[in-house]
Amino acid sequence: MDHHHDPVTGSSTVDVLALLLRLALLLSTAFLAGGGLLRPLVTEPPKRPQLVLSVLGGVSAVLAVVSAFAADVTVAALAVHVVLAVAVPVLLRWPRIGRWASVALLVLVVLETSLGGTGVEFALDSVFVAAAAVWFGFALYGPAVPETAALRPGPWALTLGGLLVVAGAVRFGLSGAGFDRRLYTTVFGFVVVAVVVLPVAVSVLAALRQGRAYRLGAAGVAAGFLAWSALGALPAPPPLPVPGVPLLADGPGFPVLVSPQRPGPNLVHFPASAGGGISAGVRGGPVTEAVARPGAEGTWAAVDLPPGRSDLEIRRGGTTTVVEVDAGHAPGPAIADADAPECASAALGGLIAGRADVLTACPSDTLTPEDAGALVKLVEFLAGRKPSAITLVEDTSPRGVAAAKLVRETAARTGLAVRPDAGPDTALVVVSGWAAGYPAMTRAAGLQRREPTHQYGLYLAPWLLNGPIVNAVASVSLPLRFDPREATAVGYAVAVGDRFGGESPTPGGFRTWLGGDHAAGDVQIFAAAQVNAMPMDPTEPHAVGMVMDRDYAGQWVPDGTIVPITSVLR
Known part of the structure; x- marks a missing residue:
């Protein structure tokens, strides 16, 4: 069974019936408010508009009551709407008093249309709704308005049409849809186009047939009003995929990361909270299980993504979700398979920060001066503790090779031996990437359970501060230039967890999330451990506000803690 977006709204999250109910309520109420607003212009009103407004009052009141069962509506707001909807047709005999009831009802329509919008959006809603309501009033009472009236239908048709055009154009600019295929491939795009095109058509009609424009254009204004009201409930389509920019999309209830979004090998990443049994593949091509x-x-x-645009199918059980991708035609960066997850995680940090940077390099491509300095200080720190040797774990990535060379040179300068084998009085230093760092930690944990091994500690390079790696052992230390407990680091951890299904933070992602406008701090040794500082059962009495769940938002070490164990290393 295919799981596609809802054909009416463009999103399965929008209740179609509730949307239709809301549109009918807003249109009938706007028509009612416009009729009551212009009633004082006519001294002897025809009976037909009076009957129409009476029917609209009843319809608006009934729809308001029905909508209370389909949406979260307060009793006070419902009561005000019903009272005003009934009051407008009742007060038609006293038009000056009824005008104020119509103004209040019009304000209520603006508030209901804006759906909590503020600033420019609220101002646009006010202009569009008011202009449409006045037009509806002229459609009812236009022929009966005397030529000597202050608000003559002909000239006002041009004025109102112009206001609708300006409001529609500004709304289009704020929609973010742009002049691309989303305008004709999504329901949101069609609605945005209608908001712009219909007022233009009505304005042209007003210019050609000024005397009857309010009648002939009423249908166009009503359709434009419905489109305008629908925009508040329709989700905006996601930005189009950009070749070379890793894609962060929403899948069937969980986020999806595609990296690097270039022709050839790509990784499709799902958070742990998405669960298992997920597979992905290009439509018509092989499907690969996510492991x-x-x-x-x-x-x-x-x-493997083909050149250009294609559909990525994400499957779980009998459900298939389609995510549009665009790999372009230019070749992507050469990414070693072992380093691809770290590279994708680093790109995720930039995406969460709102940047759409083309992926041209990965953290494993080079040893940064900041990380190099941290490793030098780490080896000098270990030299002061005087282990018999350093057991070094490296890999063949450019960063791993450079880091291993630097560690050996610094160890030789400080009189430390470096050897590949473990020993009871050694310190383990890991400067590889994630793929080699994780098994190195699991091996060390196994050795330490059997016999005294690496009694001078387990140490990771800064880029290995990642949940699965640090949690592979009871305790591990890292030389860091930032404090994972300070506000900026916690803010990034919360951001990545919120946007990507509870994913843990990583140093590479933190760096791209910050961008290039940050200065590296001093180096301190931090210890990460799977401990609970206050081991209490959640059911035990505790202080008000005390967080008893170890897995709270903003942690860098899942189900653990990380604290400095040295002062700044000079």
Whole structure:
């Protein structure tokens, strides 16, 4: 069974019946308010408009009551709407008093149309709704308005049409849809176009047939009003995929990350909270199961993307969700399979920060000066503790090779031996990537359970501060230039968890999330451990406001803690 967007609203999250009810309520109420507003212009009103307004008053009141069962509406707001809807036709005999009831009802329509919008959006809603309501009033009473009236239908048709055009144009600019295929491939795009085109057509009609424009254009204004009201409930389509920019999309109830979105091998990443049994593949091509990767959270599916646009199908059980991708035609960066998850995680940080940067390099491509300095200080710190040797774990990535060379040179300068084998009086230093760092930690944990091993500690390079790696052992230390407990680091951790299904933060993602406008701090050794500082059962009495769940938002070490164990290393 295919799981596609709702054919009416463009989103399965929008209740179609509730939307239709809301549109009918707003249109009938706007027509009612406009008729009551212009009633004082006519001294002897025809009976037909009076009957129409009486029917609209009843319809508006009934729809308001029905909508209370389909939406979260307060009793006070419902009562005000019903009273005003009934009052407008009742007060037609006293038009000056009824005008104020119509103004109040018109304000209520604006508030209901804006759906909590503020600033420019609320101002646009006010202009569009008021202009449409006045037009509806002229459609009812236009022929009966005397030529000597202050508000003559002919000239006002041009004025109101112009206001609708301006409001529609500004609304189009704020929609974010742009001049691209989303205008004709999504329901939201069709509605945005209608908001602009219909007022233009009505304005042209007003210019050609000024005397009858209010009657002939009423249908166009009504359709435009419905489109305008629908925009508040329709979700805006996601931005179009940009070749070379990793894609962060929403799947069937969980987020999806596609990296690097270039022709050839790509990784499709799902958070751990999405669960298992997920597979992905290009429509018409092979489907790959999403599996765990060493040192990385969640699951990952390897998918080959063809050049240009294609549909990525995400399957679980009998449900299939389609995500549009665009790999372009230019070749992407050469990414080693072992380093691809870390590279994708780093790109995710930039996407969460709102940047759409083309992925041209990965953290494993180079050893940054900041990380190099941290490793030098780490080796010098270990030299002061005087282990018999350093057990070094490296890999073949450019960063791993450079880091291993730097560690050996610094160890030789400080009189430390470096060897690949473990020993009871050694310190383990891991400078590889995630794929080699995770098994190195699991091996060390196994050795330490059997016999005294690496008694001078387990140490990771800064880029290995990642939940699965640090939690592979009881305790591990890292030289860091930032405090994972301070506000900025916690803010990033919360952001990535909120946007990507509870995903844990990573140093690479933190760096791209910050962008290039940050200065590296001093180096301190931090210890990460799977401990609970206050081991209390959640059912035990505790202080008000005390968080008893260890897995709270903003943690860098899932189900654990990280604290500094040295002062700044000089």
